[in-house]
Amino acid sequence: MSLVLVGMSGGVDSSVAAAVLVDAGHEVVGVTMRLWGGDADTGCCSVSDVDDARRVADQLGIDHVVFNFSDDFEKHVVTPYVDGHRAGITPNPCIECNRHLKFERLAERAHLLGFDAVATGHHAQIERRNDRWALRRGADPAKDQSYVLHMADQATLARTLLPIGAMHKDEVRAIAREIGLRTAGKPDSQDVCFIRSDEGRARFLGDRIPLRAAAVVDTDGVDIGRVESVETVTIGQRRGLGLPGGGPVRYVVDVDHADPDRPVVVVGAHDHLLRDAMTVGSMSWTDAPVSGDVLVQVSAHGEPMAATIDGPDASGRYTVTTARPHRRVAPGQSAVLYDLADDCVLGGGIVVD
Amino acid sequence: MSSEQIGVYLDHAATGPVRASVVDAMSAVWSSQWANPAAAHRHGRDARRTLDDARERLADVLGVSAADVVVTSGGTEADNQAISGAVAATGGVAVCSAAEHHAVLDPVVHSGGVVVPCREDAHIDLDALADALETAQAHQRVAVVSVMAVNNEVGTISDLDAVAAVIRRHAPGAWFHCDAVQAATWLDMADICRVADMVSLSAHKFGGPHSVGALIVRNGVSPAPLLLGGGQERGRRSGTVDVAGVVGMSTALADAAAERAEVVARVDELRNRLLNMITVIDGVVPTVAPQATVPGICHVCIEGVESEALLFMLDTAGIAASAASACASGAMQASHVTAAMGVSPSRARGALRLSLGRTTTADDIDRAGVALVDVIARLRR
Numbered sequence: 001m002s003l004v005l006v007g008m009s010g011g012v013d014s015s016v017a018a019a020v021l022v023d024a025g026h027e028v029v030g031v032t033m034r035l036w037g038g039d040a041d042t043g044c045c046s047v048s049d050v051d052d053a054r055r056v057a058d059q060l061g062i063d064h065v066v067f068n069f070s071d072d073f074e075k076h077v078v079t080p081y082v083d084g085h086r087a088g089i090t091p092n093p094c095i096e097c098n099r100h101l102k103f104e105r106l107a108e109r110a111h112l113l114g115f116d117a118v119a120t121g122h123h124a125q126i127e128r129r130n131d132r133w134a135l136r137r138g139a140d141p142a143k144d145q146s147y148v149l150h151m152a153d154q155a156t157l158a159r160t161l162l163p164i165g166a167m168h169k170d171e172v173r174a175i176a177r178e179i180g181l182r183t184a185g186k187p188d189s190q191d192v193c194f195i196r197s198d199e200g201r202a203r204f205l206g207d208r209i210p211l212r213a214a215a216v217v218d219t220d221g222v223d224i225g226r227v228e229s230v231e232t233v234t235i236g237q238r239r240g241l242g243l244p245g246g247g248p249v250r251y252v253v254d255v256d257h258a259d260p261d262r263p264v265v266v267v268g269a270h271d272h273l274l275r276d277a278m279t280v281g282s283m284s285w286t287d288a289p290v291s292g293d294v295l296v297q298v299s300a301h302g303e304p305m306a307a308t309i310d311g312p313d314a315s316g317r318y319t320v321t322t323a324r325p326h327r328r329v330a331p332g333q334s335a336v337l338y339d340l341a342d343d344c345v346l347g348g349g350i351v352v353d
Numbered sequence: 354m355s356s357e358q359i360g361v362y363l364d365h366a367a368t369g370p371v372r373a374s375v376v377d378a379m380s381a382v383w384s385s386q387w388a389n390p391a392a393a394h395r396h397g398r399d400a401r402r403t404l405d406d407a408r409e410r411l412a413d414v415l416g417v418s419a420a421d422v423v424v425t426s427g428g429t430e431a432d433n434q435a436i437s438g439a440v441a442a443t444g445g446v447a448v449c450s451a452a453e454h455h456a457v458l459d460p461v462v463h464s465g466g467v468v469v470p471c472r473e474d475a476h477i478d479l480d481a482l483a484d485a486l487e488t489a490q491a492h493q494r495v496a497v498v499s500v501m502a503v504n505n506e507v508g509t510i511s512d513l514d515a516v517a518a519v520i521r522r523h524a525p526g527a528w529f530h531c532d533a534v535q536a537a538t539w540l541d542m543a544d545i546c547r548v549a550d551m552v553s554l555s556a557h558k559f560g561g562p563h564s565v566g567a568l569i570v571r572n573g574v575s576p577a578p579l580l581l582g583g584g585q586e587r588g589r590r591s592g593t594v595d596v597a598g599v600v601g602m603s604t605a606l607a608d609a610a611a612e613r614a615e616v617v618a619r620v621d622e623l624r625n626r627l628l629n630m631i632t633v634i635d636g637v638v639p640t641v642a643p644q645a646t647v648p649g650i651c652h653v654c655i656e657g658v659e660s661e662a663l664l665f666m667l668d669t670a671g672i673a674a675s676a677a678s679a680c681a682s683g684a685m686q687a688s689h690v691t692a693a694m695g696v697s698p699s700r701a702r703g704a705l706r707l708s709l710g711r712t713t714t715a716d717d718i719d720r721a722g723v724a725l726v727d728v729i730a731r732l733r734r
Contacts, residue, residue, distance in 0.1 A: 067661050068686065112732055113665055 002116035003027045004161060007102060008057065008064065010049030013164055014121030015056040015183040016172045020163040021119055022060050029115075030057040030064040033106060035073035035097070036194045052183050059181065069105050076100035078194055082208050085231045088257040089332035091350075092148070093192055094300075099151045107159065117161050124149050124345075125165035126157050133157035135286045135345040137338075140168040147300050150336040150348035151284045202232045212263055216241055219253065219268040230255060230263040235330040236273060243267070253328065274325035280335045281317045283349035290346045295338040296320050298329045298351070304342050317352060360671030361717045361724075365710030366505055366535060366650055367675060371601075372560035378604045379562065382597035390596050391585060404596045407603040414603075414610045415552075415569060416543030423568045423589045424599055428534040428555030430579065431568035432456035434590070435530040435551045436497060438576025440464045445496030445527070446489050450477035451693035452509075457499045457532050458689070471693050474641045475509040479519050486523035495527035497576075502545050503535035506690040506706060507641045508650025510540070513548045528574045534558055534566075537609050538710065539617055539647040550574045554606075556598065560711070561605035565598030609711075616711045621648035623718050624709055628653075630722030634729055640696065640704070649710060654696060655703035658732045663705060666728040672721050676704045 006018045008030040021028045032053045050066060057064035077096045084091040102120060110118045123138030124146040133154050138144040152160060164172050176184035191197055195204045205211060211229035218224055225242045227233055233241075237252045253273050254266040278298075283289075291311070295304035305326055311318030320335055329335065329351045336348035362370070382403060388396035390404045405419070412419040425431045436447050437460045447466035449457050452475045461468060469485045470478050477500050489495050500516045503509070513531060520529050531549035536542065537559040546552050552569040556562055570576065570589070582591030609616075624643065628651060631637050636656030646652075655663065660676035667674055676688075691701040707721065 065665060109659075109662055112662055113669075114731075 001025050001027060003114065004029075004117050004119050005106075005110040005113070005115040006030050006119040006161075006163075007106060007121070008032050008053035009121070009189075010046075010052035010056075010183065010186075011121065011189060012176050012181070012183045012186050013123070013172055014053070015181050016167075016175050017119055017121040017163040018056065018062065019060055019175065019179060019181065021161070022062060024163075028060070028062045028119075030054075030060075030062055031106070032064070032066050033073075033101060034066050034068040035070055035101065036078075037070050052186070056181055056183060059179075067106070067109060069101055072105050073097065073101060073194075081192075082205060084332050085205055086209050088230075088255050088263075090234050090330040091332040092300075092334050093194070094148045095151070095334050098148055103152060103156050103160075107156065111159070117159050119161035119163055121164055122149055122162050123165055123167075123169070124162050126160060126162055132287055136165075136343050137345075138162075139166045142301075143169045145300075146338075146345050147297055147334070147336050147348075150286070150334065150345045152286060152345075153284065154287060157286065202229055205229070205231050212260075214255075214263040214265050216243065216265045216267055218250075219266060219272055224267070227265055230257070230265060233265050235328055241265070241267060270327075273327045275322075275328045276325055277319050277321040278326075278329055278335060279317050279352045280311075280320055280349040281315075281352045283312070283316070283318055283347060285347035286345050290337065293340060294320075294346060295340060295342050296322065297336045297338060298326070298333060304338055307337075309337060318349065360673065361720050363672060363674045363707040363709060363713070363717070363721055365538075365713070366508075366558070366706065366708035368557045368563070369538075369560055369710045370712055371557075371562060372605055372608055374608055375561055375601045375604050379597040379601040382600050386596055390594055391583065400596050404594060404599055407596075407600040410607055411567070411599070411603040414542060414606050415546045417546050417569055417571060420587070421569050421571050423570055423586050424594050425566045425568055425590060426564050427566040428454075428532065428553050428558070429456040429566075431553035431555070431566050432499075432530075432532050432534075433460050434568050434576055434579045435532075435553060436460040436466075436499060437464060438579065439497035439528050439530070439551075439574070440466070441577035442575060443494060443496040443528075445494035446492075447497050447499065448482070448485055448489060448495055448524075448527070449499040450482075450501070452477070452504055452507075452690045453499060453501055454505055454532055454534070455689075457501070457530075461499065473694055474645050475504045475507050475690060475694050476511060476645070477516065479515055482516070483519050483523045486520070486527070490524055495524040497528045497530050497551075498524065499530040499532065501535070502531050502533040502540060503647050503650075504690065505535045506650075506688060507652040507694070508535075508646030508708075509641050510645065510647060513545060517548050528576075535647070535650075537606060538613070539649060541613070542606070542610070546571065551576065554602070556602035556605055559605050559609040561602040562598055565595055565602050567602070612711065617648055620709050620711070620713060623713055623715060624648045624651050626715070627651055627707060627709075627718045627722055630718070631725050634726060637729070640691065640694070649708050651707040651709065653705050653707075654691075654700045655705060655729060656700070658703045658729055660702065660704050662732055663703070663728060666732065667721075667724060670724040670728065672724050674705060674707050674721075676706060 004026045008014045032050050054064045077093050081093050107118050122145045123143040125136040127134045137146045214227050214230035216225035250267040251273050253268040256264040296307040297304045306323040307320050309320050333351050335351050337346040386400045386403045388400045390400040408419045440447050447461045449461045450471050451468050452471040467485050469482045472478050498520050528550045530551040532553045533545050534555040550572045555566040578589050580591045640652040
């Protein structure tokens with residue numbers, strides 16, 4: 001039996017995670033992190049979500065506390081998100097939240113308070129293999145969240161529990177229904193938690209930074225349109241560019257911020273998006289660094305691609321070369337490496353180019 | 354809750370234990386006096402008599418007339434009516450100290466009022482108040498000046514006579530409102546009611562029930578009502594009056610007044626004993642000198658420790674305390690009071706309020722002191 005602090009967002013996954021831990025005989029305390037003081041409705045810390053977490057904890061007979069980490073969230077997640085968009089980078093806020101809030105701030109607080117481990121309701125699995133810790137994909141391929149947990153190192157994995165990682169989502173909901181948890185039918189959260197779904201990203205960013213209109217040009221430099229805010233344009237995007245319909249499908253293949261007063265969005269055919277390699281920085285490894293053949297995944301539920309990784313170069317960056325050309329990845333997104341069995345996370349980093 | 358479940362309860366400033374006398378008095382009302390006190394039949398008249406008796410007992414302790422007592426749903430409503438009602442009735446501007454409770458501060462800010470800085474000890478800066486009143490008077494009349502009797506976070510006692518003198522001199526027509534929600538256990542309420550035109554009370558702070566309080570309204574001032582309807586409380590607060598609540602509040606206040614001298618002396622010793630135990634720890638500093646505060650509040654800032662972690666471990670050790678105010682989700686929020694006092698954010702992160710009451714014992718204090726020494730050491734390792 002261990003003393004476990006379980007992060008409870010008020011959703012069904014973390015509710016069942018807590019229930020599983022209680023059932024396994026651990027001494028469990030639930031915590032909801034208050035991360036965002038804003039008025040997002042989709043987040044993990046609205047008052048009604050905290051109420052759900054508290055009432056589930058009551059039902060499980062465990063204590064529930066709320067930790068206010070909103071300053072850290074602002075500093076490590078929201079500000080870099082806004083600054084990134086201003087600079088043409090598209091960070092993944094869920095990854096930064098896991099990195100800085102769950103695996104740093106919460107884990108440190110838990111350690112200080114005498115907890116043996118922190119548990120979450122993520123769909124991924126931690127397994128002991130050859131005296132080392134392995135981070136494996138969740139059993140439910142549709143819900144696998146190993147991608148957003150890739151930055152966990154051996155020390156973190158040793159002190160983290162993922163009680164529902166071996167379950168399919170329908171099993172999770174079935175358990176929740178069986179024990180009558182109020183969160184059993186709660187929909188999965190999808191969006192960036194601090195952005196209100198009725199306002200959207202442009203409004204969120206527009207309240208914080210000046211949004212700049214940009215010319216849309218084709219790959220020959222011919223001016224063919226205009227977007228209201230270059231900050232909300234992402235590489236690979238093909239909708240919302242204000243281009244006349246009927247022509248060939250065009251994708252954003254580049255966003256040029258070099259001249260801050262005259263940003264340019266370049267669109268082109270799918271082929272113009274294709275790249276053979278990407279440069280990845282801020283690399284972290286779940287265990288020892290790896291080189292050679294791997295699988296790489298560049299979005300939360302993207303297809304893993306066969307690749308090789310080389311590096312680091314003098315500036316600590318790695319080159320990931322895919323076996324077949326891949327669609328260019330927006331700078332700021334995370335490239336996560338898996339073993340060739342497509343099972344274990346090896347590490348990951350942030351795409352620089 | 355049994356006393357064992359309660360452990361050491363040092364959050365009396367949030368809510369104190371309900372007095373047995375209050376439970377008995379309220380139960381009696383619920384059993385036999387449950388009729389609407391506004392009804393004309395004998396059941397109603399019985400309830401009305403009980404209500405009037407209770408209101409008169411309350412007024413006696415406060416040194417006011419029963420007609421001056423407007424029963425509210427608690428301190429927050431009383432504060433809101435004092436501020437918003439004064440602004441609505443006079444068209445003037447509201448003025449308060451930066452260290453006021455949000456129940457005063459928010460209506461002042463919301464109505465476009467003036468917030469006056471406080472001193473390092475959380476007392477309103479009287480020179481700044483004089484300046485603010487002069488400046489405001491140049492443009493429009495000052496409707497109300499609100500200064501709390503006792504600060505709910507750090508315990509500072511206001512010099513209400515000095516505040517009244519500044520108001521008389523610099524804004525003679527302004528009404529003086531005093532949020533006395535934290536005062537009843539420690540100070541003579543009649544003194545406060547003598548100097549202020551409006552005074553807010555909250556029953557659960559002195560051994561009464563939640564959700565009942567009063568706004569004392571004197572000297573001919575007439576804040577506009579917040580609630581319109583049946584015209585109860587002489588049109589000043591519509592809604593069926595909670596007879597049991599008023600009986601509970603009145604019983605609690607009478608008991609608090611009767612035992613006040615003894616409680617003040619005893620708790621003052623306990624608070625000093627607690628301070629002596631914990632201020633020997635490195636980096637544990639009283640936020641306000643104890644001479645300037647009520648005996649019941651012991652507020653310290655603890656270096657190198659975060660309030661949330663500290664409170665969690667104290668709770669685990671059976672010690673109930675608090676830091677700043679908690680928001681709707683239950684998360685700790687940064688305190689506007691310590692910020693207004695000029696306490697640095699890094700010091701304020703280690704804020705701890707231990708608040709004592711009439712039921713606090715020497716054993717409680719010793720257990721809390723020992724637990725704090727242990728918990729602080731563990732959090733700093």
